[in-house]
Amino acid sequence: MSDTRVQLDVLEKGWKLCKAQDDQKNSLISDLFAYINDLSSKLSEAESELRDKKDVIKVTRNRIEECEKQIQDLHHEKARHVFASVVIDGDCMPFKDELVKQGLEGGKKTASLLKQAVEEKLRSSGVVTAHHLQVIIRVYANVKGLVKKYKEMEVLTETTFDEFVRGFNIGDVMCDYVDAGNGKECSDEKVKATVRFNLDDVHCQQVLFGGTADNGYARLLGPIAELETVLGRVTLIEGPPFAQELVVIKNKFRSVSFENLFRDQKLPDYNKRRVSFHNNPPAGPSTHYASAAARAASISAPTQTTQSSSTASRIPIPTQILRNKRGQRVDSQLFYSLQDFNNLKGRKLCNMFHLLGKCHYLDTYRECQHTHGERLNATERVALSAVARQSPCQFGSACNDPECLSGHCCTRPNCALATCWFPAALHNIDSKVVSSVEVS
Secondary structure, X not given: OHHHHHHHHHHHHHHHHHHHHHHHHHHHHHHHHHHHHHHHHHHHHHXXXXXXXXXXXXXXXXXXXXXXXXXXXXXXXXXXXOEEEEEEEOOOOOEOHHHHXXXXXXXXXHHHHHHHHHHHHHHHHOOOOOOOXXXXXEEEEOHHHHHHHHHHHOOOOHHHHHHHHHHHHHHOOOEEEEEOOOOOOHXXXXXXXXXXXXXXXXXXXXXXXXXXXXXXXXXXXHHHHOOHHHHOOEEEEEOOOOOHHHHOOHHHOEEEEOOOOEOOOOOOOOOOOOOOOOOOOOOOOOHHHHHXXXXXXXXXXXXXXXXXXXXXXXXXXXXXXXXOOOXXXXXXXXXXOHHHHHHHHOOOEOHHHHHHOOOHHHHHHOOOOOEOOOOOOHHHHHHHHHHHOOOEXXXXXXXXXXXXXXXXXXXXXXXXXXXXXXXXXXXXOOOOOOEEEEOO
């Protein structure tokens, strides 16, 4: 009996062991199925994400292709509208006299020749690659002022110049000769605004600028010369000599010359006398200057002078230039009566003749458009100096000419820049003299 119980116990242990192993196998199989189910679920999710990504890639590829086509269309559209802009200040960049004299036909011829010359230069230089390039030409000028100069030179009449402008405007639909208004800065401001507008226009591949004989454009071209991305899009047109402030940066730009179209000198300005006479200089370091001016004021004027000899009885002139702490030229103070100033202002006197005893125009051209006549007395010469200073010097506060009659600083109180003949750079200049420069 005991043997049988022992055997049963052994069998029971064996069965329990087998059962435990079966339970372990069942658990393992269950875990395997659970793991497989989890992997299958993740695989399904991955396949779904992959399908979504394929759809996104397909949509993105289609969008990229559409964008590339749009960009290509924009390039084609841009190429259809690209242009080169020719912007000219007609006041300081006048056309050849022989062209202007031809009136209507001369204007047509000038517009045609200028556009043709620009197109040829652009093609030969390689700066513009577009096949359908338009050339737009804008000339801004004080037409009334130019007419006055041409009449003083006896080159042509007002009617002839009006005909020239009309011919230029009808000579080509893309060529305009614009009357900017009768003011010192009218043309300058329009030229500057047009250049800036064109440089901001992506269709404008090149700006040909004609106005380098005017110092005022140094403020326009100076910043451009420092921008490599813009510098290559600007070409300077040569004509009259470069203004002093532009000489130092002209080599940074590409330049082109149309010698058969533009004068090599600006029109002479009979109202601006490039000589200066300083009476009553301020107390300062220049005793020689003061004595020279005093001697000039004390010379007695002859009662009668003929225009056949402009070099007789020359008046001593100062040989020193006064400057402030910034190195800007300072005009000496003048003391005169308002009555003398107003009387002399309307008489159209020759400043050179009366203030220096010489006249460049009489010596060179054998005639002068301004009055010589009897000599002025010392008091009147001081007032005439003040009249002469109403015209700004083209070299501004950097002027080194001891004989410069023009003004180097606006003296009007509360001056309105928009209507002033003096550029902004010649306003609010310190008049305190700290040094004098001897000029031989």
